[in-house]
Amino acid sequence: MRILPFLPLAMESNWANYKHLQTLSQMLLWTAVLALALVAGTHADLPKAVVKLEPPWIQVLKEDNVTLKCEGAHDLGNYSYSTQWFHNGSRISGQDQSSYRFKVTMNDSGEYQCQMDQTSLSGPVYLGVTSDWLLLQTSQLVFQEGETFTLKCHSWKSQALNKITFFQNGNPMRFSNNNSWLISKANHTHSGDYYCKAFLGKNLHTSKSVTLTVRGPKPSNSSLTLTVVAAVTGIAVAVIVIILIVLAYRKQKQAPANPIDDEEAAKTEAENTITYSLLKHPEAVDEDTEPDYQNHL
Known part of the structure; x- marks a missing residue:
């Protein structure tokens, strides 16, 4: 009579396999959900606002005029949404327009962010304010290969400059009376430390060095x-x-x-099968044992 232990063992084995298959199915389902969330999840979020500088320079001199603009998705139209401005994480009170112009002081250095009614918070844009006679200006510090960018040798209160020289890694690269240097189709050789020298009246001044980096193409x-x-x-x-x-x-x-x-x-x-068969068909036992009884008599 081993049918009793046999059936529980079979049931336990089948149940264990069922649980493994169920676990596998659940893990595959969650993996698929995760893949869909990673690929399509960002499309459900609000468009991110963007802070733009006008002029586009991230370094300015004290008393320069700067305009900050907050831009959202292209489909927002011309409707004037309420805008929140943040300086170093703190909200700027009294500013609710998508752009405003101000004359910078040394206290205005730092990161700027904005958020509109139909956008999420923008990424930070850094604005550095310097007190000096001469400043080399750039729109950003990191560029991608193939991009075109401009360097500007800027003077305090935009006074006239002459005999302007641009340097890269200590080597003179451009002599001009034009205070801007356009670099087209940048590559890794354009990475390095830049500064400019110029005469302001009769005095020669040198700007502080700025480090620029040119990286490989940005992945799509x-x-x-x-x-x-x-x-x-x-x-x-x-x-x-x-x-x-x-x-x-x-x-x-x-x-x-x-x-x-x-x-x-x-x-x-085999024994368990026979035992199970006898339990299921007890009449077979009676048929087999009756002739033996008669023969015995």
């Missing part, structure tokens, strides 16, 4: 999306492989270790 959004999808897919495949290895290991561990165990297992299964 489609390439970034493909990279994210590939990463998520790789994680999903790794999880599946691990689960399959665990299942195979458990199955191998539960299997008989040698032929003797196989024979005993087969014998036990």
Whole structure:
């Protein structure tokens, strides 16, 4: 009568396999949800506002006039949305327009952000205010290969300059009476330390050095999306492989270790099958035992 232990063992094995398959299905489902969230989740957010400087220089001299503009999505139209401005994380009181102009002081250095009614908070834009006679101005410190940018040798209160020289890594690169230097199709050779020298009246002045970096081409959004999808897919495949290895290991561990165990297992299964059959058809026992009784008499 080994049918009682046999059935629970079979049920436990099937239940364990069912639980493993259920766990695998749940993990695959959550992996798919994660992939969709990473690829499409950003589209559900509000468009991000953008702070722009006019003129575009991120370094200015004390008493220069600067205009900050907050721009949102292109489909916002000409409607005037209420705007919040932030300086170094603190809200600027009394400023609710999308742009405002002011004359900078030394206290105006720092990061500026904005947010409109139909946008999320913008990224920070840094504005540096310097007190000096001469300043080398640039629109940013990091550029991508192939970009065009301008360097400007700027004087305090925009006084006239002459005999202007631009330097890169200590070497004179451009002599001109024009205070701007246009660099087109930038590459890695344009990375380095820049400054300018110029005569202000009869006096020669030198600006402080500015470090510029030119990096490789910026990856496109489609390439970034493909990279994210590939990463998520790789994680999903790794999880599946691990689960399959665990299942195979458990199955191998539960299997008989040698032929003797196989024979005993087969014998036990046969006995259990016979016992189960006798319990299911008790009339077969009566038919088999009745002739033996008569022969005995």
